Amino acid sequence: MTMTTETANWCDRCGEAAATGDHDACRAARALEPPRYCPQCRRRMKVQVLPSGWSAVCVEHGTHAAPR
Amino acid sequence: MPEILDRARTQVLDGGVGLDEAGVLAVLRLPDEHLTETLQLAHEVRMRWCGPEVEVEGIVSLKTGGCPEDCHFCSQSGLFASPVRSVWLDIPSLVEAAKQTAATGATEFCIVAAVRGPDERLMKQMREGVAAIRAEVDIQVAASLGMLTQDQVDELVEMGVHRYNHNLETCRSYFPNVVSTHSWEERWETLRMVRASGMEVCCGGILGLGETVEQRAEFAAQLAELEPHEVPLNFLNPRPGTPLGDQPVVAPRDALRAIAAFRLAMPRTILRYAGGREITLGDLGTRDGLLGGINAVIVGNYLTTLGRPANEDLALLDELKMPVKALSATL
Numbered sequence: 001m002t003m004t005t006e007t008a009n010w011c012d013r014c015g016e017a018a019a020t021g022d023h024d025a026c027r028a029a030r031a032l033e034p035p036r037y038c039p040q041c042r043r044r045m046k047v048q049v050l051p052s053g054w055s056a057v058c059v060e061h062g063t064h065a066a067p068r
Numbered sequence: 069m070p071e072i073l074d075r076a077r078t079q080v081l082d083g084g085v086g087l088d089e090a091g092v093l094a095v096l097r098l099p100d101e102h103l104t105e106t107l108q109l110a111h112e113v114r115m116r117w118c119g120p121e122v123e124v125e126g127i128v129s130l131k132t133g134g135c136p137e138d139c140h141f142c143s144q145s146g147l148f149a150s151p152v153r154s155v156w157l158d159i160p161s162l163v164e165a166a167k168q169t170a171a172t173g174a175t176e177f178c179i180v181a182a183v184r185g186p187d188e189r190l191m192k193q194m195r196e197g198v199a200a201i202r203a204e205v206d207i208q209v210a211a212s213l214g215m216l217t218q219d220q221v222d223e224l225v226e227m228g229v230h231r232y233n234h235n236l237e238t239c240r241s242y243f244p245n246v247v248s249t250h251s252w253e254e255r256w257e258t259l260r261m262v263r264a265s266g267m268e269v270c271c272g273g274i275l276g277l278g279e280t281v282e283q284r285a286e287f288a289a290q291l292a293e294l295e296p297h298e299v300p301l302n303f304l305n306p307r308p309g310t311p312l313g314d315q316p317v318v319a320p321r322d323a324l325r326a327i328a329a330f331r332l333a334m335p336r337t338i339l340r341y342a343g344g345r346e347i348t349l350g351d352l353g354t355r356d357g358l359l360g361g362i363n364a365v366i367v368g369n370y371l372t373t374l375g376r377p378a379n380e381d382l383a384l385l386d387e388l389k390m391p392v393k394a395l396s397a398t399l
Contacts, residue, residue, distance in 0.1 A: 014308070015151065032305075032346055032374045036151035046155045051126040051368035052168045052378070 008039035015042050035064060070094075070102055073109055076332050081113050086333045089289035095329040096281045100321055103328075107360030110328035114361050117335040121393040122385055123298075123364035125176035125210075125340065126169030126378075129371040130157050130197065131190060135182040137214075137249045139237065141274055143307035143372055144182035150309035152372055162197045166205040172367050172378040175395045177201065178210040178233060178270075180371055184250065185215040191223065198227045206395060210270065215250065215258045221265045231268035231297065234258050239287035242279045259294060268297035272342065275326050276304035276318035284326060288333040298364065299337050301330060303344030305373060323348050324356055331361025340364035346376060354381065358388060 008018050012035035013026035034047050038058035045056040045064070056064040072087075072094035079085050087095065098106055134146045134154030143150040157165075166177045179197065181190055190213065198209050211224060212233035224232065236255055237243065243252040263269050271294055273287060291299055303323055306315050318326075323345075331339055341362050345353055354365075354376070365385075367378035385392060 044151050044153050046153050048155055048157060049129060049369050049372055050165050051128055
């Protein structure tokens with residue numbers, strides 16, 4: 001299952017509502033971090049960091065992956 | 069030139085004898101206007117006693133999160149409200165990670181688990197994983213699995229694990245402020261067994277945990293006493309949900325001064341840039357560190373956070389005319 005591409009409701013770093021609050025720091029931090037929360041449902045994802053990429057799995061919405 | 073640098077030039081550069089705790093402290097207390105010459109001296113020491121080669125390593129987390137220990141810097145502790153969830157890496161993915169690491173030219177691949185110490189499930193995963201890597205990938209395998217029993221030490225040797233990482237993290241006097249679920253002495257005991265087994269000892273720590281400059285010097289001296297083959301030097305990357313989540317990052321000049329000071333304490337060891345260098349020093353810091361005593365890097369990502377792309381570090385080594393240590397040189 002791959003991640004569905006719906007609008008992000010939640011910040012994938014802090015898990016708070018994407019539309020409220022200031023997430024500039026989260027966006028900056030994400031340059032050096034994988035996502036931790038599903039942007040669609042806010043569930044904590046199972047994240048595996050690999051030397052050249054990462055994958056993040058939400059039980060409801062599937063897998064994010066970012067090979068580099 | 070400050071007296072301590074004069075002394076270091078004679079004692080460390082010419083004689084190969086590292087500075088003691090008082091000497092390291094004097095280096096850490098040098099004002100900013102002496103930072104450049106301190107880094108230059110540390111670089112000369114590294115070149116004299118280690119040579120121009122840089123050891124390149126990749127690391128991967130075999131078991132992430134859910135750790136029963138309370139290391140206050142760690143997002144993988146199950147005791148804190150960290151967003152990191154527990155996950156295990158399967159063997160095919162582990163082998164693929166080793167292949168990707170070897171493809172960068174790295175000679176070291178360290179398998180890490182967030183545990184107090186290995187249980188039978190983890191040791192079984194290690195047996196299968198190390199055997200699969202050794203069958204398919206031309207790379208040295210290291211491990212970092214927490215505190216070990218003698219039987220586990222012996223078994224890792226049998227598997228062919230050539231180096232074992234177990235960080236003391238910080239100096240003995242500050243350790244209880246950082247970890248309460250086990251002691252500095254318990255970690256030392258594992259390191260003693262590892263050394264006696266013939267595996268190479270890899271032991272470093274994290275700077276910026278709230279320790280004083282005096283405690284930083286104490287830590288360098290305690291590491292020097294251990295005489296580890298390798299010292300990974302991390303800088304705190306404050307993780308959300310951990311007790312140190314709001315701790316400020318180390319100031320770049322203090323980080324560079326520490327790199328030089330640790331090199332002057334341990335002229336012959338492999339001093340590796342590890343986690344936190346990106347957030348502490350930025351891209352330029354990698355260059356400054358490599359010209360200030362560092363002679364090894366972790367390339368690519370870390371355990372739960374991301375690093376610089378490996379090709380950027382490798383391009384920098386090429387530009388600095390620092391050859392990547394070949395596998396044959398480590399066997």
